[in-house]
Amino acid sequence: MHPEALHRLVVLALLVLSAAGYGCRSRAHAKNKLPDAPYRAAGSAQLEVRPDLFSSLDFHRVGSGTTSVSVVGFGNVTFAPNASYAVRMPFAGTVERVHVATGERIKEGQSLATVRSSEIARVRAEARRLSVTVATEKELVARLDKLIQEGAASTRELLEARARLNTAEAELQGVREALAAAHIAPGAGDRYEVRSTTAGTVLARHVSPGERVSPDAEQPALLIGDPGKLVVRGSFPERDAPALVEGAACRFKVAALGSDEFLGSVTHLVRAIDPRTRTVEAYCKPATLDGRLTADMAARLEIQSASSPHMTVPRGAVLVRRDDRVVLVKQGAGRLERRVVRIGSTIADQVQIIEGLHDGDEVVIKNAVLLDGELDQVL
Incomplete structure (x- = not known):
């Protein structure tokens, strides 16, 4: 081949290879091109959002009103406050007889059990001794009064006798009050009756004849309650506390x-x-x-409550940016405003807005965190 023709052929081949390499680089550059930023700042708080992202956002129109909420808790059937009481033996002793059974209806003052106790025997003996002492001191005071008038006794003797009388009367009164508080007659002997203080139903019985009992026993001897005063006690997460109000409907x-x-x-x-x-x-x-309801049954409790009028938004609308609570408010097609708000209580899935929004504002409630790396969902 002629040298000049060979030179032209080599130059042509180099041009073809160069053009092919440039095309590959152009296609690779186009393929690896980064997408546009999620938004473009149009001011300190204005955002121009990329169209494909803006179309994926969900909005909620804000309005003031009363929010009806329903919260669920779990607990058990129990007696209303002061509708049941535990019966404990006031003095240590041995149970001779139990007069009632579990589930039995009882009247006020009815005998529940008979207990034999050396302790009650000593208390009653002390009451009798003090009664004699009081009577003796009264006679002595009366006699000294007459002797003083006749000049046969000193005033000091009378004052000492009156002091002893006052002491004996106080001690006797204390013993009698202790017996009365336990609904036990003074009398004599080593037996006493345990009686009910109010009418009700025997819910539990933890003593049997022959058993040793004492006031500081771990379990009460009997549990008495009014079955007409059963309620359901439920426990609720602390976040639901604002929704709980007295008088609200429940099921x-x-x-x-x-x-x-x-x-x-x-x-x-x-x-x-x-x-x-x-x-x-x-x-x-x-x-x-x-x-059919009885104490200690497990229960699921639902409370429905209407909160006071206020402005609320779904939880997903409230975000955190640095130290602020913010929401994204729609300002038109493709445009959002990052607005700082002050929040109040959280009730169920709604957040109370105290400041920062107005009726009719449309706020982003979904996918807002995709727009800005500084945003994070707060609730």
Whole structure:
């Protein structure tokens, strides 16, 4: 081949290879091109969002109103405060007889058990001794009064006799009050009757004839309660505490009674938070008493409450940016405003907004954290 023709062929081949390499680099550069930023700042708080991201956002229109919430807790059927009491033996001794059985209805003042006690024998003997002492000192005081008038006794003797009389009367009064507090007659002997203080039902019995009992026993001898005053006590997470109000409607189900539902109202709240479980307690009183309900049944309690009028947004709308709580407010097609807000209580899935929003504002409630690396969902 002629040298000049060979030179032209080599130059042409180099041009073809160069063009092919440039095309590959162009296609690789186009393939590896980074996507646009999620938004472009249009001011200190204005964001122009990329169209494909803006279309993926969900919005919620803000408005003031009353929020009806329902919170669920778990607990058990129990007696209302002061509707049950434990019976303990006031003096140590041995049970001779128990006069009632579990589930039995009793009247006020009814005998529950008979106990034989050397301690009560000593107390009664002391009461009798003090009664004699009081009578003797009274006679001595009366006699000394007459002797002083006749000049046959000194005033000092009378004062000492009156002091002894006052002391004996005080001691006798103390013994009598101790017996009265235990509903035990003074009398004589080493037996005493344990009596009920109010009418009710025997819920539990922990003593039997022949058993040794004492006032500081670990378990009470008997448990008496009023079955007409059963309530449901439920525990709720502390985050739901703002939704719990006295008088709110409630409903509960008892596992032992299947799907039957009972209606009632909240009668009492314990707002002190249990440091171990981080819960608060509420008591629900049934509207009508069902004879199938008994104490200690496990229950699921639901309370429905209407909060006071205020502006709320779903939890997903409130975000944290540095030290501020913020929401993203729609300002038009493709444009958002990052707005700082002040929040109040959180009730169920709603957050109270105290300051920062207005009626009619549309806020982002989903996927907002995708827009800005500094944003994080706070609730």
